[in-house]
Amino acid sequence: MARKSRALPEINAGSMADIAFLLLIFFLVTTTMDSDTGIAIKLPPMETEDTPPPNIKQRNVLEVLVNSNNQLLVEGEVTRVNQLRDITKRFITNDGRDPNMSDNPEKAVVSLKNDRGTNYITYISVQNELKAAYREVRDEYAQRKYGRTYDQLNDQQLEEVKDHFPQKISEAEPENIEGN
Amino acid sequence: MAKFKKKRTNSGSTGINTASLPDIVFMLLFFFMVATTMREVTLKVKNNTPAASEVEKLTKKSLVQYIYIGSPIKQLESEYGTAPRIQLNDAFKTKDDVILFVNTVREDMPESQKGKMIISIKADRDVKMGIITDVKQELRKANALKLNYSTKKKDANDKGDF
Numbered sequence: 555m556a557r558k559s560r561a562l563p564e565i566n567a568g569s570m571a572d573i574a575f576l577l578l579i580f581f582l583v584t585t586t587m588d589s590d591t592g593i594a595i596k597l598p599p600m601e602t603e604d605t606p607p608p609n610i611k612q613r614n615v616l617e618v619l620v621n622s623n624n625q626l627l628v629e630g631e632v633t634r635v636n637q638l639r640d641i642t643k644r645f646i647t648n649d650g651r652d653p654n655m656s657d658n659p660e661k662a663v664v665s666l667k668n669d670r671g672t673n674y675i676t677y678i679s680v681q682n683e684l685k686a687a688y689r690e691v692r693d694e695y696a697q698r699k700y701g702r703t704y705d706q707l708n709d710q711q712l713e714e715v716k717d718h719f720p721q722k723i724s725e726a727e728p729e730n731i732e733g734n
Numbered sequence: 735m736a737k738f739k740k741k742r743t744n745s746g747s748t749g750i751n752t753a754s755l756p757d758i759v760f761m762l763l764f765f766f767m768v769a770t771t772m773r774e775v776t777l778k779v780k781n782n783t784p785a786a787s788e789v790e791k792l793t794k795k796s797l798v799q800y801i802y803i804g805s806p807i808k809q810l811e812s813e814y815g816t817a818p819r820i821q822l823n824d825a826f827k828t829k830d831d832v833i834l835f836v837n838t839v840r841e842d843m844p845e846s847q848k849g850k851m852i853i854s855i856k857a858d859r860d861v862k863m864g865i866i867t868d869v870k871q872e873l874r875k876a877n878a879l880k881l882n883y884s885t886k887k888k889d890a891n892d893k894g895d896f
Binding site: 571577594 | 870
């Protein structure tokens, strides 16, 4: 009888909010929200002495050079970064028309060389333009062939487009171009 | 009049019901726990990454290891000068430590994921390529070939300003 008359003791939840606030503020302070984005590249494996240099025809190589004054040289001509995308696109999609440009997209290689004194931001914008050129070329091809943008393709189509336009951006072995 | 007085005293003592406050705060708490990531290191170098449009998202945080490159922050300038430095985890290191760093973190990874490791270079926009080329060469020696230049995202049609 005595038990029944005793009211069920309630836990005082008044401080629950305080505890939760404390935790909330802890997480607000110690965590960051930014998601990481970046330009993904793949480095070539370290060269050994006995690997023969690849045999690539001159016309299939687009030479891109950035010197220590952050000037851009494409195939020996001074170029601005905002022209690079169009030049690269023309080079990739040449298909043997212009004798100075690539035979076909599979063979086309972009060779990027930079100086030790080049600014990182310049290098990134050049890399970005090269990637953008490939992305646009693939996009146009996907649009023509499948009527969809590159992002909307399924895995098999994606492979097909990638095979047709392999992204060959090769970075030259580092050396000092202007001796600094 | 008596009626009015009685009502007033009643309402004054009730107050706002705060019973659901913990629920609201917990909801916020869980949101932040899910949506954010722990700050893994204290930055000792300036880290204003450049912007690029062709970016990929680094989704699997467990596969990513960071190398920070930049000049020391203002508070450390008197001690370390202004020349760009490499920061691995919480300390300044030289390029010779990169191989060891890569091998150590690779050891700690599960066997199945060792080949998928991505090195993210978080370099300041003001550094020169020399130090980055050095790090890249070291990474090649360490056979860590998946690289990611950490950049901010910008609009694709913005073709750069020079």
